[in-house]
Amino acid sequence: MTTLIYDGTFEGLLTAVFEIYEHRLTHVRMQKGEWHNTALFENVIKVVTENSRATRVLKGLKQKLSAQGLQRLYAAHMAEMEGEDDNLVGYIRYVFDAQQNIEEDYGNKYVMRVSEIVRMVRREKHRMEAFVRFQELKDKTFYSAIEPDFNVLPLLIKHFRNRYADQKWIIYDMRRSYGLYYDLHETQYISLDFATVNPGNVISAYDDHEAVYQDLWRNYFTSVNIPARKNTKLHLRHVPKRYWKHLTEKI
Amino acid sequence: MNVDRITEKLNILADAAKYDVSCASSGSKRQNKDKGLGNASNGICHTYTEDGRCVSLLKILFTNVCIYDCAYCVSRKNNDIKRASFTVQEVVDLTINFYRRNYIEGLFLSSGIFKNADYTMERLVQVAKKLRLEHNFNGYIHLKSIPGASDELMREAGMYADRLSINLEMPTEEGLKLLAPEKNRQDMITPMNFLKNEIILRTEEKKLFKKAPMFAPAGQSTQVIIGATPETDQQILQMSDQFYKGFKLKRVYYSGYVPVLSDSRLPALNTAVPMVRENRLYQADWLMRFYHFKVNEIVNQDNPLLDLDIDPKLSWALRNLQSFPIDINKADLQMILRVPGIGVQSAQKIVAARAFGKLNWEQLKKLGIAVNRAKYFITCNSPQYERRDLTGTAIKQYILAGSQSKYIKNSTIQLNLF
């Protein structure tokens, strides 16, 4: 068993695959993070991300997978789900070792797992498209904080750009401390320094109408409920509690 | 803005609109135009009510003033309730501001009938027109078409709305006569027919000229109230089938009657909402639309009512045990779709995956099929399969016992949580 330590990037993962084939490794384990000199195990390889190697692997993948299949693999890695790198590497190796395109070979455990990961990522992406709640700031920027289970912010760009083309907006991932900012022209990644923001300023930063519309929305949410049909179990399945703190109607 | 007044109006007019269960915002392909606001292509549920229903649209009445007196409706003329009416601008502002905050996919505007059909329809059209032309709003708009409104107004509505709907209200003409004697089923069918033809015409036009304007791109739908009148499920589903085919409806919605009014023609006030029945009707409706079932396979002379304790697909399978078991590695997609416990997506995955090798139980489970149901109806790449020659009743009992225990397990977890 050889442990490959890599930097967590997609290029890093592809470089690792390159080394697996170069050293003809069979049993491998992926690990994200720093290389510690103190841990002198024999079977550890430190993967240094190298674009030329990553590109060669990528080229190979492009030949064996459909464009969609590659996108799915990319999204599965980007989600940063704990402990799934071994499955992703297993998947990539299966792609290369097979003669035909194996994207739909759901009987294979790696293909199945990647399809499960993609399903979970998609669901989280859809949840965020639904659960983002913008608040209008004084400068007419619409601000929203989210805490998705997986890293899905990059997957949200297209949807929100297409939809809110005529307003400035920020979607901020509190858990991963980075956000998206659309300034009516472009979307870019940003990070905010909350430590220096005075709470008083935050409230005065909201537009005067903001509280009114939040109240109206809460009122609406209460009005459309039909008590005679109450079904808490179903409600919680659709809107799990961990999302409530950013949902205007549930605060 | 007079906040208190708007809040009161919103409370009254959202409350009055909530019994219309249709809330879908999918099926349109409206794109964001010239960097304006919104698009209508996703059908997102932004939240769910405490009764577990999707909230996708701002669903309100323009007014709950009405000249009619339909027995099942809270807004009926002779019901002693608070009345309110929005202005066109108020509805526009609410829609835009909710939309900008990502609360909603768009607007579903219905109305009581004040003065006459045209006068009412005109207001609804004005809202849609203002949203589209003055605010470049490309979000979803669903307008209720008022029976009896002029063709001209209907046509204009179709230019701005994504979906139009005319509620049949009662599954049969007799039901309507009983509870809404002033209404006439023909008045609902005429505009449906008009819209159907108009939609076909405009779609043809759009094929020829890409630039031709869209006309109700998400089509039309309708709603019937169930449980207020004594129709059987067979009557209801046959009606749906006929409207899906004859009027190219996108959806028929079934709304379990919520007893809100006391009237000798209606179920008593303490009657439970027929929620299970409503759910079974939706399941049956899905079987017709996505699983290629014919209506008389689901309900017929011998089985005019849907089973309440099991879903209609299982029900059909138990009545047709001679067609099972099927070999999952050989049967065609159509037949796999008919197996209880296998959904459309799993069925498609099975067909894709078995090209690489025969599938066994473990793999089928991973593919998302409910093996505890499906096992009575299929064989796969495994020496294990249901060998006993079970009767339909026995299978039903096994399956119900299985899901029962699952239910009990769940509820103890819930007890620990709360």
Ligand code: SF4
């Ligand atoms: S016409 Fe519509 S709003 Fe008026 S009473 Fe009948 S169902 Fe209610």
